[in-house]
Amino acid sequence: MNLDWLDAFLIYGFFTIVVVSGLGLLLHLQLGLARIANFGVVGFFGIGMYSFGVLYVKVDWPFGDPWQFLVCIAAGTLAAGLSGVVVGWLVGDLNEDGVLVGTLGFATAVFILATTEKELTGGAQGMGGLQFPYDVGGVKANELLWLVITAAVVGGIVFYVWRVHRSPYGRLLVAVGSNEPLARSLGKPTFRTKLWLFAVTSAGMGLLGAMYGVMERFLRPTNLGVDITLAAMVALVLGGSARVWGAVVGVVLTVGFFDIIVQNYLPVPVEWYSQALPVMREALFGAALILVLMFRPFGILGDMRRDKLMRSLHGD
Amino acid sequence: MTDPTATLTRPVIVVQNAVKSFSGRVVVDIAELTLGDVPIEGLIGPNGAGKTTLMRMVMHSTGLDRGTITLWPHGAVAGGGVVLSNLPSHRMAGHGVVKSNQVIMDFDKLTIWDSLLLAAAASKSERPHRIFDEPRVFAEASDEVARYLDEFGIREPSTYAKSAGEKKLLDILRCLLLKPKFLLLDEPTAGLPEELTAKVIDEVRTVASQGTAVVIVEHNLDVIWNLCDEVHFMAEGKVIMKGTPAEIRAHRTVVEKYLGEGHV
Structure with missing residues (x-):
């Protein structure tokens, strides 16, 4: 396939949009519905990324791709989900400040572990050896296909979030x-509800981390900077944290x-x-956040409208 | 009044040696109290007597300093008691123990329909993977919800509850939708217009006649005298008197001392 017309930076730009949209959508379930301000998004993202990477590169699997790839990505997703249960259990009953500090601390711990556990993660030098589970001819074609696959996964997340708004579960989260x-x-078992919410959304964040x-x-701890959390958070608040499409609109604009x-x-x-x-x-993301909070605190799409829904x- | 001799088996809640203090001040100190002996019981007393705190202790939304509160689902002698004071507050509704709130409590982001469907929905429909369950929950609950909406004249249930009275009413309706076996009502008629008060009282009588034990805290003593089969008079954290409304009213001096003149 001739993809000379396509700039590799453009693929990467769209990929970032897709991944951050996915993170923003999952964060929307936490922040927009259950009002849990998770500032540790990149921690769960990182657990997924590194669990997948370490298992894929360091373990001698008796089978090759695509099974090796699929097993490792499933394990990365599961590891992130389990870490969500642990973090949820620790912060579930805390107030907003406690949740903020707890989740931020978790993300910092993941960053430090990725840096210090050199034997597993390669430390600050990073870890290579990851590859696409297919080869459709050329780096650019492989990356484009990966963008499409990731977009399909995020499409699935959009569908899930859209359905959650229309389900008894979504009503419980809002309550x-x-x-x-x-x-x-x-x-309503509110603590258990938050624990499950953390498990499911963290697993999703981990899956996106592995796909990223x-x-x-090539995995480096610098992939786990706070900028990913901030991008998802700023985009969600800008677009409208209580709306299904808020994260997507916000990510496109930022x-x-x-x-x-x-x-x-x-x-x-x-x-x-x-x-x-x-x-x-x-700086621009921060300025956008300040402006939107000053002039349109519910974001561009506005507040949740359960009455319309x-x-x-x-019916009436 | 309901017929106290009715043969329905009602649950009983037994409060034993229950103490609660705030900042060193003892608010509730009850050696032994049985609730649910008769269909509808009233709990009256001056402000600060500990009525609301006692209700909250039963629900375990306020923890006990010491003592136990036990639910006997099939009456005091029937066995199978559940120690409510060991359970987290969200488990109460599962045992049929439900309380309406004294202060206005509402879900500001939920519409009236939402709020009532939330109360009616079974927890198995509220799991993260049950994203297609709304039609089923609606089909199961909508008739009963619609009956309440109609009965209490709520005209725009797709919008949010606006007035304090509407929120208060919604709180009571949520409790009724939980199908309580033991219903605690904390000042249910406060802030409600007269015609709604009458409807709420009718509804309380109906659920009591169907086997639900009802305990009601109310400052509107006309409601207590007309509705209750038995009344507990609380003061300074203790139940100091118990009897039928007529017996309580006969203690004119005690009641007037605590509640002021004109209440009997």
Whole structure:
């Protein structure tokens, strides 16, 4: 397949949009519905990425790809889900500040482990040996196919989130976020609900981390910077944290604008790419967050509208 | 009043040596109290007597300093007691013990329909993978919810509860949808207009006649005198008097001392 027309940076830009959208959608279930401000998104992302990477590269499997790949990616997803249960158990009954510090601390711990456990992760030098579970002819074609597969996974996450809004489970999450003692008095096991929420969403974040690792092919602790959490958080709040499409709209406007428009189409001096652009990116995301909180606190799409949703589901 | 001699088996809640203090001040100190002997019991007393705290202790939304609270689902002598004071608060509804709230409690992001369906939904429908269960939950609960909406004149159930009265009513309706076996009502008529108060009282009578034990805390003593089969008078954390409404009212001096003149 001739893909000369396609810029490799463009594939990477769209891939980032897709992955951060997926993270933002999962964060939406936590923050938008259950009002749990998880600042450790990249921790779960990193657990998935490194669990997959270490298992794939370091373990001598009796079978090859695609089974080796699939088993390892499933294990990475599971490991992230289990870490979600542990973190959820630790922070589930804490207030907002406790959740913030606990999740941020977890992400920091994952970053430090990725750096210090050199035998497993290669430390700061990183770990190579990851590859796509297929070869359709050329790096660019493989990357494009991986982008499509990842987009399909994120499409699945969109569908799940969309359905959650229309299910008794979504109603329970909103209730837990709105008034937890009242939900408990109605017999709802709110702690267990949050634990399951952490398990499922963290597993999803881990799967996205593993998929991100495959695209990178070389895992470094610098992949686990706080910028990923911030991108997902800023995009979600910008788009509308309580709306299904909030994360996607927010990511397109932030990551899309910067990683595609600015980096590919604006005449930016070449020397800016390594140092100045990442800093400018964080500064612009931060400014966008401040502006949206000042002028449109519920985000571009606005607040949740259960009244409209209930009318559409069950009539007047 | 309901017929206290009705043969339905009602659950009983036994409070033993239950003490609760806040910042060193003893708010509840009850040696022995049995709730549920009659269909509808009233709990009255001055502000600060410990009525609401006692209700919250039964629900274990307020922990006990010491003592036990036990539910006997089939009456006091029937065995199979459940120590409520050892259970987390979310397990109470599963045992049929349900309480409405004194202060207004609502889910600000949920519509009226949402709020009532939440109460009616079984927990197996609320698991993360049950993303297609809404039609089933709606089909199972909608008739009963619609009956309440109609009976209590809620005209726009797809919107959010706005007034304090509407939120208070919603709180009671959620409790009824949980199919309580033991219903605790903490000032259910406070903030409700008169015609709704009458409807709530009718509904309480109905559930009591169907075998639910009801305990009601209420400052509107007309409600207590008309509705209850038995009344507990609380003061300073203790139940100081127990009897039929007529017997309590006969202790004019005690009641007036605590509640002020004109209440008997």
